Amino acid sequence: GQQVMQIPQYQHVQEGEDFTTYCNSSTTLSNIQWYKQRPGGHPVFLIQLVKSGEVKKQKRLTFQFGEAKKNSSLHITATQTTDVGTYFCAGPGSARQLTFGSGTQLTVLP
Amino acid sequence: DGGITQSPKYLFRKEGQNVTLSCEQNLNHDAMYWYRQDPGQGLRLIYYSQIVNDFQKGDIAEGYSVSREKKESFPLTVTSAQKNPTAFYLCASSIASGGSSYNEQFFGPGTRLTVL
Numbered sequence: 001g002q003q004v005m006q007i008p009q010y011q012h013v014q015e016g017e018d019f020t021t022y023c024n025s026s027t028t029l030s031n032i033q034w035y036k037q038r039p040g041g042h043p044v045f046l047i048q049l050v051k052s053g054e055v056k057k058q059k060r061l062t063f064q065f066g067e068a069k070k071n072s073s074l075h076i077t078a079t080q081t082t083d084v085g086t087y088f089c090a091g092p093g094s095a096r097q098l099t100f101g102s103g104t105q106l107t108v109l110p
Numbered sequence: 111d112g113g114i115t116q117s118p119k120y121l122f123r124k125e126g127q128n129v130t131l132s133c134e135q136n137l138n139h140d141a142m143y144w145y146r147q148d149p150g151q152g153l154r155l156i157y158y159s160q161i162v163n164d165f166q167k168g169d170i171a172e173g174y175s176v177s178r179e180k181k182e183s184f185p186l187t188v189t190s191a192q193k194n195p196t197a198f199y200l201c202a203s204s205i206a207s208g209g210s211s212y213n214e215q216f217f218g219p220g221t222r223l224t225v226l
Contacts, residue, residue, distance in 0.1 A: 009150070031212055042200055042217040043153070050212075088152060095166065097143075098215065100152035 004029075004091045006101030014109050019076040021104035023089035030092055032072045034063060037103070038085040046074075046087075079108045113137065114218035116201050121223045123188075123195075131186045131221045133201030140206060142184035143215065146170060147198040156199075159184055188223065196225045 005024045013019050023032065031050045035043040047056055049065035049072060056063045060083075062075045076083055086103040093099025114135040123129045135142065141160050145153040155168030159178040173192025178184055184203075188195045200220045204213035 006152075033214070042220050043202075043215075044217070045214040048212070048214065090153075093155070094169065097155055097158055097168065100145075100154075102150070102152040105150075 004089055004099055004101045006089055006104055008104055009102065010105050010107070012107045012109060013079050015081060016078050019079050019083070019106055021074050021087050023072045023101050025070050025091060028069045030069075032065060033090045033098065034072075034074055035088045035090065036085050037088065041085075043088060079106070081108050081110055084108050114201060114203055114216055116218035116221050118221060119219065121221055123223070123225055125225055126190045128187055128189050129223065131188065131199055131223070133184045133186065133218060134182055135203045135216075136182060137203055137216060138181070139203035139216070140181070141204045141213070142178070143202040144168075144174070144176065144184070144186045145200045145202065147200060153200060156186065195223055198222050
């Protein structure tokens with residue numbers, strides 16, 4: 001079925017540095033969602049992108065959906081320790097249910 | 111206070127035993143889902159239900175069973191046929207049925223199952 005590939009798997013940054021995670025699909029996605037999972041916690045919905053080339057911002061987080069709707073990215077400006085966690089993208093999979101990427105685990109060093 | 115509850119938070123079972131994980135939601139959501147998460151991996155869909163008394167297999171349904179007798183409840187049974195059941199199990203729900211992937215999913219706190 002449909003797969004979304006996410007890179008990198010791990011990222012360590014110094015507090016204040018920027019961070020980006022990328023999500024790629026071999027086929028066109030109708031939409032893509034992003035979730036954040038804090039250590040020991042459960043995934044929490046961040047945002048959904050639907051339109052080609054769409055860019056959405058949430059404070060220091062910038063989400064982009066590619067023009068071809070085959071890739072997406074999440075960029076965090078000036079990371080803080082509260083940004084620690086695993087970020088997942090999710091797109092339509094088999095039977096139109098969500099398929100999650102493997103996630104990018106972000107560590108922010110103080 | 112609306113949300114999804116899962117119990118227990120930690121569960122230990124002996125190899126060969128069946129175990130049932132609870133998932134309850136009071137969000138009035140039609141659709142409910144069960145995911146399995148292994149260390150360093152994403153979420154894999156086990157079963158989903160779009161309406162009461164109906165459910166479908168996800169990508170890794172073998173060794174699992176579910177029921178959806180009430181809108182609020184979607185229990186998952188991990189059977190002895192599941193060869194590697196130790197994992198973190200997450201239940202989720204969303205507002206609309208119909209197989210849509212457009213709807214935000216709300217997750218419960220999860221149950222961490224360990225097979226001894």
